[in-house]
Amino acid sequence: MSHHHAAPTHSKFWTPGVVALAFVAAVGLVAIIARYIGGIGYVSNLSTARPWGLWIGVDVASGVALAAGGFTTAFLAHILGKHYYEPVVRPALLTAMLGYTFVVLGLLVDIGRSWAIWKPMIYWNFNSVLFEVAMCVMFYLNVLYIEFLPMVIERFKGRVRLPGAPDALNRAIDSLLALADKVLSKIMWVFIIAGVVLSCMHQSSLGALMLIAPTKLHPLWYTPILPLLFLTSAIAVGYPMVVFEATLATTSLKLDSEMKILTPLTRFTVFLLGIYLALKVGDMVIRKTYVYLLDGTSQTNAFLIEMVIGVLAPWLMLLSPKVRQSRRWLFIACTMVVGGVLLNRVNVFVVGYRPPVSETNYFPSIGEVAITAGLIAGLMLIYRFLVTHLPVLNKPEKEVIA
Amino acid sequence: MGISRRNFFKILSVAGAATATARTPARAWESQAPSEAYGCIVDLTRCIGCRKCEQACNEVNKLPPPDRSFEDLTVLDRKRRPDEKTFTVVNRYYSGRIDERDQLIPTFVKLQCMHCQDPACASACIVGALSKQENGAVNYDVSKCIGCRYCMVACPFEIPAYEYHDPITPRVMKCTFCYERVANEGKLPGCAEICPVEAITFGRRDTLLKVARDRIKENPGRYVDHIYGEHEAGGTSWMYLSAQPFEKLGFVTLPDHPMPRLAETIQHSLYSYLWSPIVLFGMLSGIMWAFRGKGERQEDHEGGNL
């Protein structure tokens, strides 16, 4: 059944959870201010040997991977035409849009010259994997904003009431919205496809980033197919991320659990995660890196956790229809998948990164953790704000009637 | 559903086959190394650990004054790395060899940017702020830099350092090969000029390789038969001769192929003329078009909106 209608939830904004989030975000903001006064070195443990740390591993790499719900659901619902799944597209899209926005915010904090972030648009280095990632992220962010526009238009079309503005202005904006609505509905397919193409490009290239450092990345992760692994894992994590986020949102906002959509959705995950698992294991067997598995180093342990708890266990769980139909167990399994992909990104960029000359250890400082946590909290706050005021989430059915 | 999936894979495989036949195999990766590159040979059997190169480097590059005097040789008791205030450092190693008076014979190792022939940092740099110059120097253009530090991730020698404590305009700091002095003033790199024992020999890289091979040949027993940097990471402008195996002197063992080769090969074979995104776009449009009927059949579809 595909009858659905997205609407603003209009629920109470300041709950205790939201206050806690706001506190975390405020702490993060203080740390960000400290970073712009004292420099990156003042708040972080980054060094010559460890130039990338928590910010790149979590804010950027994991942020991009976990925003994969946006393009995977768009592919399913709009390109394959499975409109049954449309109710989850909007929240996934919002997650993706906010996710990428915060990726860029995280990048601004991490790069030394935040004010120079526009320079890749002028100075091109086609040899650089990062250049391709940056271009794709830039274009994709714009695509996401355009894809998000209909939700804003739908909310305000015919209802523009700017406080204190003359009628003429309101009417002008209104007709502008109507025009945008008309034009966008004609050309939206271009952006939907572009979103999928751009995602495939930079999701894989994010893995290709580390290919230039074969001596630094632990052999358990360093493989020529790293881009393919990043792409397949991003595709695989898309739907579990939708489940994760929908379950959290519907619980928190006391909405319909949408299990009738989420359960069939995760059938695809069994297949997609299976591909990723097969690639991972096959790569390990072919490159004979299983010899490292039991040497007890922190890298090996992190790899085992990533693979067993983050991929293998949830895959086995999702095989069972019982798990897919139980709200609780589905949430647990999907959380494990999300955690597994997150850990994979952290492993590739932080844990598995072992500079052979200096052999320095790295552990994120309080400042780094504060900024990362603050950004995530900020993202969640904005998510909640937007779903409260824009038609993103599905209305509970009884309210449709009411 | 089953039919649609079969269709989907049919379209995919047809499109894939079409692109495979249309595309000639990706061009082989080619080195961009300059033919006339300058370089340096550091002869570790000559180095006496006087730290004059550090001093000259500091003065030539107008770096901040050091914490401890350049004449203080006790700093050699600790292993150091080049950092944002020091482009070159000398470290002392004891490989266990002793002289006739039972004194351990030290080996001094000067560290600085190796100025790779195909530098990973330059390949990685998002804006091309780092570039290999015709004269061999890997040059840094601060006006392009955005501070992403991917160069530092990419560098197999862990050389580029960063001004982490500058909040707004930090720079990547590394040996410049005295680019300005060599290219515009016709002078020698500061360290090569000052070295009292010519442990650093400056010249064209190909000439230097000949000199180095001759030194190994004409002084049997003095050197290990290995010029570090001849092949490491595809070859570097700075190269080393040593009496001890390089692994014992803190040198990292590296593959002989240039670091950027794999990533650039993948990158260029996928994205030259943006062929793969265009093909993917076309395929997805086709799929979307093929499935559009199904979409219309299902009700309550909000006019192409999301």
Add this chain to the structure above:
Amino acid sequence: MIPKVPAWNRLRRRLTLTNLNSAVPLGLVFMALTVGMGIQLPARAMAAAAPPEAETAKAPEAAAWSAPDQVDAQKRAQEVVPFVAEVRDECKLCRQQRLRDEGLGVKDQSHSYLLLDSPIIKRTEDRYGPVRFMHSKHATITQDCALCHHFRPADESASETVRCSACHQDAFRQDHPERIGLKAAYHQQCIACHEEMAKGPVGCIGCHQKNAPDHKDLVQLPANPEPSQVTSECLRCHESAGKDMLSSAHWLWKGPSPFTLDHRKAVHHGKATTAVNNF
């Protein structure tokens, strides 16, 4: 080191007084000399041209004396001899044997004292003063000319031994990439031999005088310091100088010595043994 301008003045004064000995105004003499000797350095020379007039008028003889050896050495140090491109390729043993056969040895030295102060090195840097090199002393100890004069020019008419700077001039010559420069030739030769023999300085200031900064503010001492306090204050910064000193003859000299007057063997005092300040 001896500052350049006074050295020039002294040299010039000597020449003026001994060779010309006339009442011609000194400025003119100086110009004639510069032209005659083909000497460069116009700016510095002209700037220094005025004051010596008054100086010489006062007490010329008393201030002007310097050892004839030193003057001669200074003059020789400034010469740049033509580059020897080709050397005879012979092994060390062959060369030693040949020198012996030809009867060449320590007695044939033409200069017992050299000042290593070549303009070839000065072209690139000037951080340290020139080295005073006791040629005959080194020759006497080693008894082997071929240790340093390890090759001879391929040209048969050339002298059997030539100065270091004949073959070793600029570093990194494109036409002779294998040939080390003069500075490296000196340092490699001196330091390697001193190390091998465990004798003689190996640090910079064992041989060179450094162009030292003003020590007025650097030295921190009480009003009436003990001798040992002074020494330790020096050692606070000049640690390697202390080590070098311990390997110098000044410290090690404590008994019968081949270098004392008439090879007298009655010296029983030395810095390391009976001196008061042997901190």
